[in-house]
Amino acid sequence: MPSKIEWTHWPGFRGETLNPIVGCSETSVGCDHCYAVRTAHRLAGNPNRAVQAAYRGLTHKTAYGDLEWTGTVRFRPEELEKLERWRKPRCIFWCSMSDMFHPRVGVEWFHRILLIMIAHSEHRHIVLTKRPVRMFDAINFFIGSFCGGHEAVWRRMTKHIAWGVTAETQELLDERVPWLVRVPAARRFVSIEPMLGPVDLTRVTAHLATWFPRRLAGMPPPDKCGPDVLCGTVLREDAGPFSPCRCGNRALDWVIVGGETGPGARPMDPDWARQVRDDCGEAGVPFFFKQWGEWLQWDYDPWDPGDDAQRVFTGPGEWPRTVYRVGRKFAGCELDGQEHKEFPCEG
Numbered sequence: 298m299p300s301k302i303e304w305t306h307w308p309g310f311r312g313e314t315l316n317p318i319v320g321c322s323e324t325s326v327g328c329d330h331c332y333a334v335r336t337a338h339r340l341a342g343n344p345n346r347a348v349q350a351a352y353r354g355l356t357h358k359t360a361y362g363d364l365e366w367t368g369t370v371r372f373r374p375e376e377l378e379k380l381e382r383w384r385k386p387r388c389i390f391w392c393s394m395s396d397m398f399h400p401r402v403g404v405e406w407f408h409r410i411l412l413i414m415i416a417h418s419e420h421r422h423i424v425l426t427k428r429p430v431r432m433f434d435a436i437n438f439f440i441g442s443f444c445g446g447h448e449a450v451w452r453r454m455t456k457h458i459a460w461g462v463t464a465e466t467q468e469l470l471d472e473r474v475p476w477l478v479r480v481p482a483a484r485r486f487v488s489i490e491p492m493l494g495p496v497d498l499t500r501v502t503a504h505l506a507t508w509f510p511r512r513l514a515g516m517p518p519p520d521k522c523g524p525d526v527l528c529g530t531v532l533r534e535d536a537g538p539f540s541p542c543r544c545g546n547r548a549l550d551w552v553i554v555g556g557e558t559g560p561g562a563r564p565m566d567p568d569w570a571r572q573v574r575d576d577c578g579e580a581g582v583p584f585f586f587k588q589w590g591e592w593l594q595w596d597y598d599p600w601d602p603g604d605d606a607q608r609v610f611t612g613p614g615e616w617p618r619t620v621y622r623v624g625r626k627f628a629g630c631e632l633d634g635q636e637h638k639e640f641p642c643e644g
C-alpha cells in the first residue's frame with residue numbers, strides 16, 4: 298500500500314515506507330506523542346504471527362496507562378528483500394518506525410541497509426533522524442571504509458539519497474543542523490515537524506563545543522556562531538565550511554514543516570510557518586507544508602477564553618492569532634490559501 302506521508306509523493310515516484318529496523322526510545326519533545334510507539338503496540342497484537350513477532354516486546358504500558366518504548370531495537374533484514382520485487386520507482390522513507398541512527402542500531406545493520414540503498418538508484422531514498430551526530434559519524438566511517446576516504450566517490454554513489462534531521466524547536470535546530478550540514482551529502486533537508494516553536498533557519502546558533510566536542514580540542518573556548526543554512530553563508534569564519542548540496546551552493550535543499558497530529562497534539566502558531574515559508578522563498582529553497590495538524594487559525598474573536606480547544610498566540614506577529622482544535626482533516630494543508638508541496642530539484 299502506498300505511503301500516506303505526503304512528502305514521499307515525490308513527482309514520478311510512488312511513496313513507500315520500509316522498516317528494516319523497528320523499536321526506538323524518546324529523545325526530544327517531538328517524541329512526546331510518537332505515532333510509531335502507538336503503531337508498534339498495535340502491531341504487536343496483529344493476528345499475523347510474523348508481524349506480531351517483529352513488534353512484540355518493543356513497547357509497554359506505564360502504571361499511568363501511557364505507552365512507552367522498552368528500548369529494544371530489532372533488525373528485520375527480510376524487509377530489504379522487498380526492494381528486489383519492486384519494479385516501479387519508489388520514494389522510500391526508511392525506518393518510519395524507528396531511527397536509523399538510534400544508539401542500539403549496529404553498524405553492520407546500517408551498512409547492509411546503505412549498500413541496498415546505493416544499489417537501488419532507480420528509487421529515491423529518504424533518511425530522517427533525530428540523532429545527527431551518529432549519522433555524521435556513521436557516514437564518515439563508511440566513506441573511510443568503503444570509498445577510500447573519497448567524498449567525491451561517496452557523493453556520486455548516493456546522489457539519489459536525501460539525508461535529513463527533524464528539529465521541532467530553535468534549540469533543537471541549533472543542536473542538530475550544524476551536524477547535518479557537515480554530512481557530505483548530495484541532498485540534505487530539515488523536517489520541522491511537529492513544529493513546536495518559532496524557528497529561524499537564517500541564523501542557526503550553535504556552540505562550537507557542542508558541534509565537535511572531540512574534534513575541537515585545542516580550539517578557543519566555546520563561542521557562538523551563526524550560519525545561515527538556507528543560503529549557505531557562514532557568519533563567522535570559525536564555524537567552518539559547509540559542504541554544499543546538489544542544488545547550488547546551499548547547505549540545505551529542502552525544508553518540510555508540519556503541525557502535530559493525534560491525541561494530545563500541540564498547536565502551531567501560523568506565523569511560525571509563514572516565517573519559514575518566506576525565508577525559504579527568499580533563499581530559493583523548496584518548501585513543503587505538510588499539514589496544520591489538529592489546529593487551525595480562525596479569524597474570529599475567541600468565543601470562550603477558558604476553552605482548551607482554542608489557543609491565542611500573540612508574540613511578534615501583527616495581530617493575535619487564534620487557533621482552534623478542528624481535527625486534522627478539516628485543518629488541511631493550505632497556508633494563506635495556498636498549498637506548498639515543493640520537492641528538491643533533480644539537477
Ligand code: SF4
Nearest residue numbers: 321322323328331333
Ligand atoms: S525518534 Fe521518532 S520513532 Fe523514535 S521515539 Fe522519537 S518520534 Fe518516535
